[in-house]
Amino acid sequence: MLAFPEPPHRRRRRRLLLGALIAAVLTAAFFAVLIFTPLLATRTIIVEGHSLLPEETAQAALAPLAGRPLTLITDDQVRELLADRPEVAEVTAAAEPPSTLRVEITERVPVAVLQQEGEYVLIDREGRRLSAVADRAAAKLPLIDGGSDAVDSSVFATVTEVLAALPPEVLQQLDHASAPTVDSVELRLLNGRTVLWGSAEANAAKARALQALLGMPEQDPPVKTYDVTAPNRPAVR
Incomplete structure (x- = not known):
């Protein structure tokens, strides 16, 4: 029984599929490292833009974020932690690898x-x-x-x-x-x-x-x- 050579286009397609699979695995591994590695755990929280809200109050409210992966923290999560503070009108959060979370507060204006x-x-x-x-x-x-x-x-x-x-x-x-x-x-x-x-x-x-x-x-x-x-x-x- 004769074995015919595999057509070049099939070999190319197989190599492309194998390359795509390897790239997907490497990408998934990369993001898994980013998300779960202790190197990117939140260790420092910097709060800015506040004058009415005491610093110690802000830090205490945001304490549950300590240890969480920076890449998983969202504005909504930060906003929820400060939702009971009447001084706070809006909140944005920015990750600063490897371990710092910067929180910007917009306060309501007293008149x-x-x-x-x-x-x-x-x-x-x-x-x-x-x-x-x-x-x-x-x-x-x-x-x-x-x-x-x-x-x-x-x-x-x-x-x-x-x-x-x-x-x-x-x-x-x-x-x-x-x-x-x-x-x-x-x-x-x-x-x-x-x-x-x-x-x-x-x-x-x-x-x-x-x-x-x-x-x-x-x-x-x-x-x-x-x-x-x-x-x-x-x-x-």
């Missing part, structure tokens, strides 16, 4: 201070309590009148909406904010002067008008009231 049970609490524009501060002056944010009882009211929501529209350099000049109704927001500056704001309509235009008025030279007699209720025709008196 005011609320007095509650003998302490001062930072709140954001939604009225969410972010963290407590021992020294209200250090927060450099206005105090909202009404205490914790006012948080769920429409008036409170209007005031925080107004405060969120102000640039930081103006916000830091405020002492407190109040509003008998949603249409009569009033701000008090640290120097004792009053800002008549009105409703939360046209907040951006009112903020620009107030910033311009605050930048005016001192007058004689001194200004006592800034009125931006009509932002196209701001007034002082």
Whole structure:
């Protein structure tokens, strides 16, 4: 019985299939090493972007990630560990081989201070309590009148909406904010002067008008009231 030589195209195809199989095995072995080797286990967690959330609190919350392979840690896993922290708005994580995980936190922005049970609490524009501060002056944010009882009211929501529209350099000049109704927001500056704001309509235009008025030279007699209720025709008196 004669044995005929194998056609060249069949030999080539067999070599290609064998090469592909070897490449697949090597790739799988490579990723298995990446995933399961202790060399890529998380040993250091660096947390950045936070000022409200204490470092020790962040590290304690992320402690379950220690020892996990860097390549298996996702943003969602990190986000879940910090989900109960009101200060945290968003989280991203980046692996830095061989053993470092870098976590970037985006915090919610406080716009005011609320007095509650003998302490001062930072709140954001939604009225969410972010963290407590021992020294209200250090927060450099206005105090909202009404205490914790006012948080769920429409008036409170209007005031925080107004405060969120102000640039930081103006916000830091405020002492407190109040509003008998949603249409009569009033701000008090640290120097004792009053800002008549009105409703939360046209907040951006009112903020620009107030910033311009605050930048005016001192007058004689001194200004006592800034009125931006009509932002196209701001007034002082």
